[in-house]
Amino acid sequence: MSYLSTTDFTEDQPFVDRFERMLRGDLDLSWLDAPRERVTCRPENARRGLTFRDLDVGSYGFTDMPELIRENRSFAPRGAAMPEGLPDLQAEVNRKSEVWAYNIEGYYEEAMTRQWNATTDIPWAELQSVELPEDIGKAYAQLLTFLTEVEMIATDVPAKWMGRLNADFFEVKNFIATQAMDEARHAEIFRKRALSTGWGLMRASAQNEFNLKFLRDADSFAEASLALHLQAEGMVLTLFRFSEYISPTEGDKKLFRLVMQDEARHVGYGMQHLKWVLDHFPERREAIHHHLDEAENFVFGGGYATEVLEPFIILSGKGLKKENIAEGVRITNAFQLKQADEYFERLAKCGLPERRERSRLWKMIDLRKQTMAA
């Protein structure tokens, strides 16, 4: 127990007296006069229901929130009256542009309505009826092992930061809560699918885990979000689309479409957040480049993760024969170039068009394109 009350209430006579008076009906009622804003929020679109955007009014809203949250250091919900003596929770992030994103309230509502269930939304019985050939089955089980590993850390990262943000960033905290749930469901579904292939889990990947540790140990939320939402999840989104492309059954395709929806939403937050940062806190630009330098170093190092690359080659070439491998290498190469292209394209759209010029990863990719073209 590190946080102790400065009062032992059972020994505090004035407190005990007041408590007894109240229970005899002698009420204080001062909270009735608390200075608060009276509002009646209604759904703008009845079919959509009452959304956070409908609640964006006056002191309850987010539009007029200041860049620096100096006033609320407590759990007071934004807009509530704050009496003297609320605790200072020492939130680690109190600057709006370090967490905010355009349309954050929309991403939250979308997340809430697009939740799905790994246990009941996948045609498990249909999947069970399809027996995969050994090479495909093992490669798929290895891919699923890697994805389970990734999704567990993807759950931990938002969960780690959620309680460290100032309570006024309510919409962001709620969005991050949906992300933690999404990622937990991803870890669940990949584990379930691996254990239903007939092969079970294959091998964990050291190279992959170095990258995951880098994501988990970011020094600030801004760094964590940049590396997780934009870079890692952006690349994983392309990877899910590729996984749908090479999936052996319709049930697996549906599985990847469902996880891709969630992932694309997280990437959406990452993009709208980076745009917000560059618009409202442009001094961050250099720090962003420095963090991306290291994030991209880890990504490039991920090329050593044989537990990831080889299953892709086998799955996309549809087997282990020489001609399958050759085809698999061709397709996997195309996938990796697409993955990098989309990543740099997103950064450019967010306001970092110079990233290509500055990135060593881009130079390596460019070199590879030239070698392939030659």
Add this chain to the structure above:
Amino acid sequence: MPAVSAPPPLRFPSRDFFEALREAMRAERERFSRLGFFDTTFGVRISSDDGGEPAEFALRFEVFDCVGVESLAGVETDFVVEGPFAAWREMLDTIHALGAADTAHSLNTLTHFGEQLRVRYDDPDGHDKLYRFAESIQEFFDLSARLDFAYPDGSRPPAARAERQRSAR
């Protein structure tokens, strides 16, 4: 007695075809509500085999419904899915025969490397909506299995197979 002729089937591609999909979606409101908010406007472009003008439509989705089918010109879209008539036909034929796309004909698979269909976009954020709403979009196109339609040459998609065995590998 004079034969009572059946109403002429829908044509693909046509605005009526997509209007019929919109109706089919409305009939499945429960299923689409379960999939969640679906807010995007995207285009479809079906280029003709003989080099004529492509058929182009904008499909507008809001909350849980398709709220509009318009001609594409001048409409701001998140992305446009385009491809030759033959590729669209192959997709629709498979859906009609099997009740839903098989592994080779899901929209993501057809567009992933731009081999059969391509996705055009200006803004990667708009492009990503193809993925944010992937399952809703797939199920929207899968509804075409229920439509009675014909292609410009009068031919029809294959009838639904009794044994809807979609394949592995």
